[in-house]
Structure formats: structure tokens, C-alpha cells
Amino acid sequence: MKIDQSEPKARNLTxxxxxxxxxxxxxxxxxxxxxxxxxGLSGSGKSTLANRLDxxxxxxxxxxxxxxxxxxxxxxxxDLGFSPEDRKENIRRVGEAAKLLADAGLVVIxxxxxxxxxxxxxxxxxxxxxxxxxxxxxxxxxxxxxxxxKGLYKKADAGEIADFTGVSAPYETPLKPEIxxxxxxxxxxxxxxxxxxxxxERGVIS
Numbered sequence: 001m002k003i004d005q006s007e008p009k010a011r012n013l014t015x016x017x018x019x020x021x022x023x024x025x026x027x028x029x030x031x032x033x034x035x036x037x038x039x040g041l042s043g044s045g046k047s048t049l050a051n052r053l054d055x056x057x058x059x060x061x062x063x064x065x066x067x068x069x070x071x072x073x074x075x076x077x078x079d080l081g082f083s084p085e086d087r088k089e090n091i092r093r094v095g096e097a098a099k100l101l102a103d104a105g106l107v108v109i110x111x112x113x114x115x116x117x118x119x120x121x122x123x124x125x126x127x128x129x130x131x132x133x134x135x136x137x138x139x140x141x142x143x144x145x146x147x148x149x150k151g152l153y154k155k156a157d158a159g160e161i162a163d164f165t166g167v168s169a170p171y172e173t174p175l176k177p178e179i180x181x182x183x184x185x186x187x188x189x190x191x192x193x194x195x196x197x198x199x200x201e202r203g204v205i206s
């Protein structure tokens with residue numbers, strides 16, 4: 001399944017260009033914008049690392065914002081469950097939200113399992129080359145089970161949660177992520193430094 005990128009249902013629509021350009025926002029901020037798209041199994045550390053990275057960027061005077069999976073399901077995506085169809089729509093909405101924030105000049109950090117390659121690739125297609133930074137938290141299922149901060153694996157094993165990624169639903173690993181974080185070996189600080197180094201080397205931040 002792919003994210004639906006067809007024409008909107010409504011007609012007589014006109015795209016309005018902003019009065020302030022993308023480049024002008026970058027100049028004002030003193031850095032470029034992009035989306036750091038964390039993907040990985042539940043328990044791999046996406047939300048924790050996203051917030052650590054957000055804090056590290058803030059300390060560098062970089063304007064950033066975290067889009068967290070659980071948080072968005074309290075509001076924007078509260079009508080969605082975890083079926084394959086709902087997962088697809090969840091990621092489509094997040095991609096569009098991330099695009100708006102990046103267009104406003106922010107470094108956007110997302111923390112979503114986003115298990116399907118086609119959905120991640122569809123979001124990538126919303127961005128210019130180099131703006132979508134797929135960041136895979138390569139963490140073994142065994143480690144994620146041991147952490148299990150929300151007790152979700154235990155519930156999934158007991159049959160209390162259906163369509164749980166890694167147990168009763170698939171996770172398709174990234175084929176060519178921009179950044180790979182070994183969640184079994186690196187500390188949170190080391191992982192954040194890997195990402196900061198990547199952003200510095202490519203001139204996103206200074």
C-alpha cells in the first residue's frame with residue numbers, strides 16, 4: 001500500500017505562495033531546515049532520542065520541533081487505529097505536517113515506527129533532495145523486548161494488542177537510510193552526536 005498522493009477531492013483550489021521565501025526563513029534562523037525521520041521498532045528509543053536531539057539543537061540555537069507518534073494520536077490522528085490502512089494514513093498526515101514545519105524553517109524531528117518502506121518513501125517524495133533524513137534505530141527485537149517501557153510487548157504476546165509491529169505485524173527495515181544508529185551499542189549521547197555530526201558535515205547547522 002502507498003500513501004495516497006492523488007489530487008484533492010475539493011475543486012477550484014489555488015496554491016498560494018508565501019510572501020516570505022524558504023531561503024529568507026533559513027537566513028533569519030541561521031540554519032537550514034530538514035526532517036529527521038526516526039524509524040524503528042517500539043522500544044528502540046525513538047521518542048527518547050528525538051527529545052535528546054531536540055534539546056541538543058536548542059542549545060545550539062537551532063529552531064527544532066518534535067512530532068511524536070503518541071502525542072499526535074491524542075489530537076491530529078486520534079481517529080486512527082493500527083490497521084495497515086490507518087498506519088498508512090497516520091504517516092501521510094505526519095509527512096504533511098512535517099513538510100509544513102520544515103517549510104517554516106524548522107529542523108523537524110519525528111518519532112514514529114513507520115513500518116512500511118512505501119509509506120516512508122512517499123513522505124520522502126514530499127521533500128527536496130537532502131531534506132528528508134531517514135534515521136533508522138537499528139535495535140534488535142530482543143533489546144526492545146527487554147526495555148519494553150510501556151509494557152506493550154507483554155500485552156502483544158498475550159494477544160491483548162493486535163497488529164503489533166515486530167510481533168503480529170511486519171517491520172520493513174530501511175534499505176538506504178541516511179543515518180543508522182545501532183541501538184544495541186550506542187548510548188543516547190553517542191547517538192545524538194552521530195546525528196549532529198551528520199547535520200554539521202552537510203551544512204544544515206553550524
